[in-house]
Amino acid sequence: MFSTQKVIMPKRIPVLALSLIAALGLAACGSSSGGASKSVSLVAYSTPQGAFEKLIPAFQATAAGKGVSFSQSYGPSGEQSRSVANGLHADVVNFSLEPDVEKLVKAGLVSPSWNQNATHGFVTNSVAVIIVRKGNPKHITGWSDLIKPGVQVLTPNPFTSGSARWNVMAAYGAQLKEGKTPAQAQEYLKALFHNVVSQDSSARNALQTFLAGRGDALIDYEDEAIADEKKGAAIEYVIPKDTILIQNPIAAVGGSAAGKQFVEYLLSPPAQEIWAEKGYRPVITGVPGASKFPTPTGLFTIDSLGGWKTITKQFFEPETGIVTKIEQSLGVSTAK
Amino acid sequence: MSSNPAGVVGFSPASSGRQLGRGPASEAAARAKSARRRQLGFRAIALGYLALLLLAPVAMIFYRTFEHGLSPVWNAVSAPNAQHAFWLSIEIVAIAVPLNTIFGIGMALLLERGRFWGKSALGLLIDLPFAISPVVVGLSLVLVYGKTGWLGDWLAEQGIQVIFSVPGMVIATAVVSLPFVVRETMPVLRELGTDAEQAAETLGASAWQAFWRVTLPGIRWGVVYGVVLTTARALGEFGAVSIVSGRIEGQTQTLPLYVQDRFENFDITGAYTAAVVLALLALATLLAMNLLTRRAHRGTAI
Amino acid sequence: MLGIYLTVLVLLPVAALLAKSGSGGTSAFWREISNPEAVAAIKLTLIVSAIVVTINAVFGTLVAWVLVRDEFRGKKIVNALIDLPFALPTIVAGVVLLALYGKDSPIGIDVAFTRASVGLALLFVTLPFVVRSVQPVLLGLDLAMEEAAASLGAGPLTVLRRIVLPTLAPAIISGVALSFARAIGEYGSLVLITGNLPFKTEAGSVYIFGQIQNENLAAAAAVSVVLLLAALLVLALLGFALRRRSRHVL
Numbered sequence: 062m063f064s065t066q067k068v069i070m071p072k073r074i075p076v077l078a079l080s081l082i083a084a085l086g087l088a089a090c091g092s093s094s095g096g097a098s099k100s101v102s103l104v105a106y107s108t109p110q111g112a113f114e115k116l117i118p119a120f121q122a123t124a125a126g127k128g129v130s131f132s133q134s135y136g137p138s139g140e141q142s143r144s145v146a147n148g149l150h151a152d153v154v155n156f157s158l159e160p161d162v163e164k165l166v167k168a169g170l171v172s173p174s175w176n177q178n179a180t181h182g183f184v185t186n187s188v189a190v191i192i193v194r195k196g197n198p199k200h201i202t203g204w205s206d207l208i209k210p211g212v213q214v215l216t217p218n219p220f221t222s223g224s225a226r227w228n229v230m231a232a233y234g235a236q237l238k239e240g241k242t243p244a245q246a247q248e249y250l251k252a253l254f255h256n257v258v259s260q261d262s263s264a265r266n267a268l269q270t271f272l273a274g275r276g277d278a279l280i281d282y283e284d285e286a287i288a289d290e291k292k293g294a295a296i297e298y299v300i301p302k303d304t305i306l307i308q309n310p311i312a313a314v315g316g317s318a319a320g321k322q323f324v325e326y327l328l329s330p331p332a333q334e335i336w337a338e339k340g341y342r343p344v345i346t347g348v349p350g351a352s353k354f355p356t357p358t359g360l361f362t363i364d365s366l367g368g369w370k371t372i373t374k375q376f377f378e379p380e381t382g383i384v385t386k387i388e389q390s391l392g393v394s395t396a397k
Numbered sequence: 398m399s400s401n402p403a404g405v406v407g408f409s410p411a412s413s414g415r416q417l418g419r420g421p422a423s424e425a426a427a428r429a430k431s432a433r434r435r436q437l438g439f440r441a442i443a444l445g446y447l448a449l450l451l452l453a454p455v456a457m458i459f460y461r462t463f464e465h466g467l468s469p470v471w472n473a474v475s476a477p478n479a480q481h482a483f484w485l486s487i488e489i490v491a492i493a494v495p496l497n498t499i500f501g502i503g504m505a506l507l508l509e510r511g512r513f514w515g516k517s518a519l520g521l522l523i524d525l526p527f528a529i530s531p532v533v534v535g536l537s538l539v540l541v542y543g544k545t546g547w548l549g550d551w552l553a554e555q556g557i558q559v560i561f562s563v564p565g566m567v568i569a570t571a572v573v574s575l576p577f578v579v580r581e582t583m584p585v586l587r588e589l590g591t592d593a594e595q596a597a598e599t600l601g602a603s604a605w606q607a608f609w610r611v612t613l614p615g616i617r618w619g620v621v622y623g624v625v626l627t628t629a630r631a632l633g634e635f636g637a638v639s640i641v642s643g644r645i646e647g648q649t650q651t652l653p654l655y656v657q658d659r660f661e662n663f664d665i666t667g668a669y670t671a672a673v674v675l676a677l678l679a680l681a682t683l684l685a686m687n688l689l690t691r692r693a694h695r696g697t698a699i
Numbered sequence: 700m701l702g703i704y705l706t707v708l709v710l711l712p713v714a715a716l717l718a719k720s721g722s723g724g725t726s727a728f729w730r731e732i733s734n735p736e737a738v739a740a741i742k743l744t745l746i747v748s749a750i751v752v753t754i755n756a757v758f759g760t761l762v763a764w765v766l767v768r769d770e771f772r773g774k775k776i777v778n779a780l781i782d783l784p785f786a787l788p789t790i791v792a793g794v795v796l797l798a799l800y801g802k803d804s805p806i807g808i809d810v811a812f813t814r815a816s817v818g819l820a821l822l823f824v825t826l827p828f829v830v831r832s833v834q835p836v837l838l839g840l841d842l843a844m845e846e847a848a849a850s851l852g853a854g855p856l857t858v859l860r861r862i863v864l865p866t867l868a869p870a871i872i873s874g875v876a877l878s879f880a881r882a883i884g885e886y887g888s889l890v891l892i893t894g895n896l897p898f899k900t901e902a903g904s905v906y907i908f909g910q911i912q913n914e915n916l917a918a919a920a921a922v923s924v925v926l927l928l929a930a931l932l933v934l935a936l937l938g939f940a941l942r943r944r945s946r947h948v949l
Contacts, residue, residue: 102645107661134645135658139912148544149561149643218895220909259812259894260901262908265661266891269794274802275811275894292663379915380734389735392898435855436769443765446758447777450823453806454795455783461795500704507701521934525709527880528930529716530904531887533923536911537712540719547715572708580877584870585835618835626831629785635887636789653788660790672791679786680779 100130101319104145105155106138106223107265108285109185109309112339116332125322137263138223145170145314152320155184155311157223160369162310175312179345184311184327185284186342188304188357189231192271192279192286195295199277203301204235207278208252215259215276217267219377219384224264226377227307228280229384233376234366235303238359251387271296282307283354287340303359308344458676462669473659473670481647482655483674489563489638489651490631493571497627501578502620506612508579509586526575534572535640538565561643566651569637574630578623585619586612621686628682632675713927720920731921736897737906741922743817744903745929748882751821755878756871759829766830767837784826789887792823797892812894817902820888825881829874836870869941876937880930 105113113133120126134141134149142161145151146168154171156162162182165171176182193201199212207214217225232253236246258276261267264285271279272294286298311327313320326332333343337350363369376383462470473479508520526534541547542559552559559565593615597607613620635653642649650658652671659668721728731737766778784792800819801811810816840863848858886904893900903926910919 104643110658110662132645132648134643135661136639136644137912139914140640143914144561144640144643146545147539147560148549148558218909221912258896260896262890262895262905269660269891270797270894273797377913379910379913379918380730385736388897392736392739432855439761440765440769440771443758443762444777447762447780451780451784451826452777453799454792454823455780457795457799458787458791496704500701503701504705517935517938520938521931522705522709524876524880524930524934525713525927527877528883528927528934529713529923530884530907530926532904532908532911533716533884533919534712536916536919537716537719540715541711547711568708572712575708576877576880580873581832581835584832584873585839587869588836588839588866615839618838622831622835625782626785626827629782629827633786633788653790656788657790660794668791668794672787675786675788676783679782683779683782 099319101152102132102150103153104134104151106157110135120326129319151314152317159310162312171312182310183308185309187283187307190283191299213258213276214256215267215279218260221262231305234361238303284340306362462673469666470670473667478647482650482652486652492567504579505582523576526572531636535637565641569641570631574627577626581623582619585616589615625683629679720924723917728921731918739898740901740903740906747817752875752878755829756875763830763833792888793891816892821882825878828878832870832874872937872941876934883926
């Protein structure tokens with residue numbers, strides 16, 4: 062085998078390399094020109110994947126959705142938004158946080174009037190809840206229990222996870238609701254982070270860690286808690302009296318008609334019913350199944366705290382943000 | 398691998414002072430005994446280390462995969478997205494690994510045999526892809542080849558989409574597995590020396606002939622390990638590929654991305670099954686490379 | 700050909716990274732890398748990586764030795780498994796290590812969310828490097844030298860120190876260099892088992908990921924560049940040691 066090829070082989074190498082590069086180029090052309098006339102590229106954050114598994118076939122069963130094919134991409138909210146800004150094709154985006162859509166408005170991909178509809182651009186609501194072990198062995202009923210000595214709290218890293226930002230603002234806003242001053246509320250956050258034993262990169266990773274046996278309490282979306290309970294995980298969850306209303310935005314990107322129709326469908330009563338089934342609070346009234354969600358007495362929105370734009374600057378600025386400072390002060394004291 | 402005579406150093410005669418007074422026979426027996434003890438000690442330490450760090454995790458993956466029997470595994474394997482991810486992974490590996498192998502052998506020869514200015518700098522450059530976090534590799538590829546990147550406009554004019562499609566994923570995979578063949582081949586090349594090649598050329602062989610008949614057989618184990626490691630790393634890459642892929646299900650989802658997707662959705666069997674498939678692919682590569690090397694060099698003494 | 704390939708794969712991306720890290724000027728670059736959290740993460744990564752490669756150098760060589768020179772049942776299987784840490788997606792490594800060495804550890808070792816967990820994860824993902832660089836050299840090593848030395852009365856330690864180790868040194872150093880580089884860059888296997896607590900178990904790559912997610916690309920690039928320089932320094936030192944060594948031997 063070796064002797065017969067000794068002369069031929071060397072010449073083949075450049076040829077082989079060139080043909081491989083050509084193959085690369087062909088693959089490139091093939092993938093860029095793909096796409097049938099009626100297709101929707103959905104780029105979304107991680108948590109609603111389970112819901113879309115049901116929503117997409119339901120849409121395809123409607124008149125508007127007939128024959129529409131889908132491509133789907135799920136990942137961390139911020140990263141997904143950045144990918145779309147960097148050229149990932151999307152007709153519909155569904156993110157955890159409003160600023161992730163605003164990034165695309167800035168990039169000229171989403172219309173500035175994207176939130177000028179009846180639901181202000183939101184497709185699902187939820188609330189921040191506290192997931193505890195079955196039987197609630199540490200008797201956690203609200204935010205004040207999370208800062209007790211010996212309680213181990215899990216929340217994802219607020220600098221990598223959209224859900225963690227909701228958690229921080231829920232805890233902070235709840236203190237204001239209870240009549241504390243902003244300074245006292247910040248002290249609370251400091252005490253809370255003192256009890257945080259792990260800051261996973263995403264809500265899903267935090268949940269993995271919690272299910273692996275670590276921690277007494279996990280701050281998370283209500284829909285995630287409902288989904289886990291349904292799956293039979295040995296957990297239960299507490300809705301604090303004062304908590305934040307989580308609002309997840311959706312927007313059509315570019316001019317795809319099918320994309321716009323899909324967004325419309327997702328806001329329609331039948332779709333909202335599916336969302337509710339999957340643990341999300343509907344954004345429109347009169348949806349059957351909405352009654353199973355108790356409304357906390359002290360529910361507040363991010364806008365009541367000043368809106369994401371202000372909050373991001375004030376709390377999560379990499380150098381000067383309140384949360385950055387808290388992590389630093391705790392870090393300097395615990396690092397030694 | 399090849400079967401060397403067991404532990405030559407381990408069995409080498411030890412003529413230490415305390416053995417001087419003994420007779421030759423008992424001395425030899427004592428030597429053999431202490432060598433045997435040393436060999437067993439080495440083996441125990443090495444295997445104990447591997448058991449804790451490697452065998453236990455691997456065993457656990459297999460256990461978790463099959464703990465609910467075969468039918469969930471079968472379902473996981475036959476899921477369309479899993480199958481697509483499998484073939485995409487194969488496709489990417491089939492492009493990236495040969496490219497890196499050719500590059501690696503060439504670069505190893507250049508770095509080991511060449512004499513030119515900036516050689517050490519070039520050597521350092523080769524290792525860079527390891528030192529950069531895969532996530533940052535992905536990010537920097539987007540900075541160059543993405544829509545708003547340095548070459549973004551030019552690529553768009555040519556109608557080539559690199560980022561968020563297969564070419565970008567191939568590039569990301571090639572980057573993170575770039576150094577292996579170079580680094581595995583260089584020490585062997587150094588060990589081999591140039592005597593045999595020079596002899597071949599003195600006897601009238603062309604440079605290419607000398608390379609194919611003398612150098613390549615001489616460095617084949619280095620290349621084999623290089624290819625095996627490149628393939629393994631290319632198969633398992635997540636971070637960089639994740640960023641440049643756009644993670645479109647059934648389109649730009651490789652097996653590791655699929656594993657992540659399954660974990661995120663608490664489909665534990667699906668995730669572990671895909672992981673086992675990746676492990677088996679890596680083992681198959683090792684096996685194939687072994688067979689290939691053996692057949693190509695049958696009769697050559699190791 | 701080699702040049703184009705290297706440019707497309709490494710030079711351009713690294714240049715883009717450098718450009719990004721310097722986009723705010725030197726003062727911004729300095730501010731990013733002197734951020735206390737960044738400093739803590741960089742320090743943790745460098746120290747743990749140094750420990751990890753030292754362990755790798757010793758145990759990797761030993762494992763390669765046993766795999767080449769020893770004979771025992773199941774050796775082929777063990778040999779075949781060595782590369783698996785590369786092929787397994789890092790998240791799987793993270794999940795499995797958490798299950799084995801976390802709270803419910805079946806063997807009673809719980810290192811999760813400690814700095815030791817960073818080392819554990821890095822040891823796992825860098826395991827093949829030294830083994831696989833030493834193995835081919837050992838395979839090609841001429842036994843005659845060792846036998847000759849031994850027959851001339853050299854003890855096993857002398858043979859090891861004077862003949863085997865000098866020959867293996869380039870391969871060990873090469874493996875150590877690669878392990879170090881990989882350890883510095885590793886991300887996926889760390890995120891689950893370390894808990895990512897800033898100032899405590901947050902490694903450099905995890906910090907970088909956080910900054911990217913936070914749209915703070917300049918900070919991510921700056922910290923990457925610092926880690927890169929540290930890696931280059933170590934690689935250059937190892938390369939220097941290698942050249943001195945080989946000059947000494949030849």
